[in-house]
Amino acid sequence: MFAGSIVALITPMDVRGNLCRSSLRKLVNYHINSGTSAIVSVGTTGESATLSHEEHGTVVMQTLELANEKIGVIAGTGSNDTAEAISLTKRFENSGVIGCLSVTPYYNRPTQEGLYQHFKAIANSTNLPQILYNVPSRTGCDILPETIARLSQVENIVGIKEATGDLSRINQITNLVKNDFILMSGDDATALDFMKLGGKGVISVTANIAAKQMVEICQLAHQQDFNKANKLNQSLMFLHKVLFCESNPIAVKWAAKKLGLIKSDTLRLPMTPLSVINQLQVEQALIKSGLQM
Template identity: 45%
Template structure:
């Protein structure tokens, strides 16, 4: 499996009494690696990066790198809507030994295409580490178009993108316009298989938090061109993919990890609320359907 190809888990950040549960994170990483996950992505949206303070953010990345110990790549989430803060987090991730960083489009500011280009160019020029862009318009209120991504693909250190636009048309344009060696990863479990079949290289996955083996097998099949197997796996996991978005991410993913017994508490930080009884039942049913619980 080539670096940054396959199923990368957007790993949740476990808390106990509102504080970082370091042993819980270590245990979760070991579970991921044992189940065949191709890479670990700490401090993304699913890792509740928006509610981690700077010291916690840096510690999660540091601990992840130390625990992984080179067994799989670590792509550290280091995005911010303040370019200087994004540079600081990116430099810290590089010093911690991360293999690459994932940098989300600046949220709330709503920069235009030129602002996006200059933001990412500034980070890439300031810190010498491979960077994956991250486009998630449903979270950030801005959609980075393929033309801007293609322009950024020419910047040193910018090697790929996590594309969570949910549009097969946009993903097709992205792959068409960018260089052949530019890595396109799906940012949604639902579009992981079609993205690979269009020429993408994998997924940064939420479902991998509770079913890492399944998503790893799906990506391996799709990348090998085994459409029948990939298709069967996609539809087998589809109910769980839906259940994991019955409430704002990562609330169901954390609840699922707790149901598995992989973390002691699945409670998110405010302003995210815990999963309600109906959501728990949907999640439990989907996980039971896969034999996970």
């Protein structure tokens, strides 16, 4: 369930900032038809920080409904408040989600013991599989390999999305955890190298707009056909990087609208639309990657 190309799905909104169900349907069908392994609904790329709790639940449940069991759905359930993360997690029990993705607590900057107790408490509150999400560039908080090893002993903590971009972390973690603990990349630019070193796949931003290509890269890596994988990945490398020219998901939402995958690239404040100068960069990346002629 947790391997290959998993998309960190954007949350499409109309021009008023409300959920756009028709665009969500189009996105879900796009990923079903492209062979994407699973969808992460309302992760951080899905703008969890600016959705209300009610909206958060609505987006996940609508994604499940539209997926209609044709593609697995992972719910983003992270918070910097342990009680809130538990509440979100329990909301999706018996809903049909295949697991939860839980980001490290942002701003609080807990100690390693605090991180351990936080994720352990969440896992102990549910039977749903839990995937840790480590992205210190956004949260100011880093789960160290030794803490990941402790958490891997908790029965339903099954893996981690590692978005540090530090490839040395893979061996550090692998040497400390059980063989069945799943390592997923959270950094598109280094994802193929991550898989070469034993990672099982990527939870991807780029897959929002280049789903088939990301699926193929992961399949080629699984087959250890790295020559073809490298060639395809290189064609996307400019795109991988340009999608982060402004804070995610600003650029990828603009690109998705440009490609006709969503009706509007609306974001909620404090996120603002992609600047004109970076629109030119993203458009060049779309052309260079063959997504737009």
